[in-house]
Amino acid sequence: MAETRNDGALELLPDMPSLEPAKAAENTKGPESAAGAKRAKRSKDARTLRPAAERPVARIAVDMPLAHLDRPFDYLVPERLGAQARPGVRVRVRFAGQLTDGFVLDRVDSSEHQGRLSYLERVVSAEQVLTPEIAGLARAVADRYAGTLADVLRLAIPQRHAATETGKATGDPPGASPAQDPGGGPPPRPEAGPWARYPAGPAFLDAVAAGRPARAAWTALPGPTWPEEIARAAVTAASAGRGAVIVVPDARDLARVDEALVMLGDGPDGPDGHVTLTADLGPAERYRRWLRARRGQARIVAGTRAAMFAPVENLGLVVLWDDGDDLHAEPRAPYPNAREVLALRAHRAGAAALIGGFARTAELAQLVQAGWARDLTPDRAMLRATAARVRPAADERELGRDEAATAARLPGLALRTARAALETGGPVLVQVPRRGYLAAIACGRCRAQARCVALIGGAPCNGPLRLAGQHATPDCRWCGALATSWRCAGCGHDRLRAIVTGATRTAEELGRAFPGVKVRTSGGDLVLPRVPDQPALIIATPGAEPLAGYAAALLLDGWALLGRPSLRAGEEALRRWLAAAALVRPDGTVLVHADQSLAATQALIRWDPVTFAERELAERAELGFPPAVRMAAVTGEAAAVASLLAGTDPAFEVLGPVPVEPAGPEHPPEAAPDDQVRALIRASRARGAELARALAAAQAGRSARKEGGGVRVQLDPAELI
């Protein structure tokens, strides 16, 4: 594999002649130092070891987090490891005198390196865990995000579990059952199933079956069929002898995709079957499943975020469900997003891509606008037949201005809608943005928000108070202190009123409004997977909605979703609403409690996420925000950020730096350490790669000069404002 990279980082390094290690031998009688040991080891190696006859040089990706050392290093392969040290295996090498982990990227005839090469210390295992495809992808992801290959490889390759490699620990001899033969003859036309409901659905499946790299920006029809649609696409790829990678936001979605794959006859762990990967598997099980994919025993890998790097053989399709979910953003450096990684991966591998959900992100709209992906969306007639009717709960009480009044009671229309739906015999979903009882409370007289007066280091904590139940004592969301005998700091009043009503309180109120109707809550620690299609009120926080065929959904407190101080507030609100509305039967009703003049509300009423995303993209272009442009966030101590900015091309537009979130009413002070600043750097999309390269070079320079203070570089961070 050709491990080339754009060498912005290397240009900063002085081109020093290598040291001749010859004089090392003279010094060996010195004190027993590590250095002496290293020299002794090296010269002993040189005397006793011979390089392998075939391709004696191994190019190694060393597990070294330093930005200026992010390049392959060459080692000699000793004769005894000649057969084992194949590309992709884990090795131990002596690097700067230390034994370090690494991967063999390639075996070559000779090295460009001027100095003398060390020998590989040992091959950890013969398993070729780093495939050429993943090695290339990891390099591309590191470059895209101004990060290091070592960081990406740590995300991509699970920890080794030695016993699992031999199969002894699992009692699961690989390849024990006979494999069905996928080859032979032209691919039969795949059965479209639910894809027949999309104008471009059958054509997309045909392309996957034929191995063409069709790339679809998918808007899923409401209802429970999306897992089957994903499974059909994946099975189509597998039947054509290609691999498929499916990434979903969480374990719940994964269970549904898993179920759909089984339903289509793709048994888990079976030959040519699929495996599922989640973060909560133990190291042994995780490695076992991952190895099944790597060894070509499972053509389909479905999993959460980290599965985006799963090494399936002969990749033919990548699938990403609900690409707007923030769980798709990796929180560890270099902070890659599953959508970007899978798009990059499909592009590099010549694989098809199926990316989307009920909603559409501005990022996916951008991929369509750029011509990279094509719309895979239902037509209006099919939508009308499938989606529930959405109505706004126009609110007489000045939405948003008097938050307390808005949150305190349910709109009358919502109660009437729920009552009518319950009479049809189905469950009613009530989506409430916040969990708990009262998530925020205020003085009953002057309406100032109730805040914590506990002293922390001499200063009042000032955190927001909440109420865990009707008769509970208010406690602080930041420090947890109980506010016994609370009194308003402003006016001295001692009665509280609600500002933000949570799911628990809503459940309580609905229970009173509908005596005799079963009320259940789902959210937080207790998520109900599914509820029966019987009259009941199901109160859920966004993302925790139990599966059911709901007769109605009430989407409450939309202002709380839309009012968040985020660039993506509208997009996120629509995404959560559509996810809930998609669970409602076609003849059911959805009531959205939000200002109907807002674009997100309109998009829900018309069930038109595509136009909304296009408009969102146009607005971001006007504001100069991603994905219309490429943006980097640089965070750290003021001096460190300044030095990094000094090391990047002054031609890029720099916003800031500004102090990071001065401890404000929204976040506890600990979340924003003093002296942290953040700068944003903006580049046109055309210069995006250049920006990443410049930032990587600046990081390399800082690392080479051992400048202190970490600087976090994030490209296109999810939350800009």
Add this chain to the structure above:
DNA sequence: TCAATCCGTATC
């Protein structure tokens, strides 16, 4: 004159 310490540079 020798060793202890600091700096700069390289890490195959």
Add this chain to the structure above:
DNA sequence: ATACGGATTGAC
């Protein structure tokens, strides 16, 4: 990050 080599200090 270490780990070196060479320069620089400081005490005999």
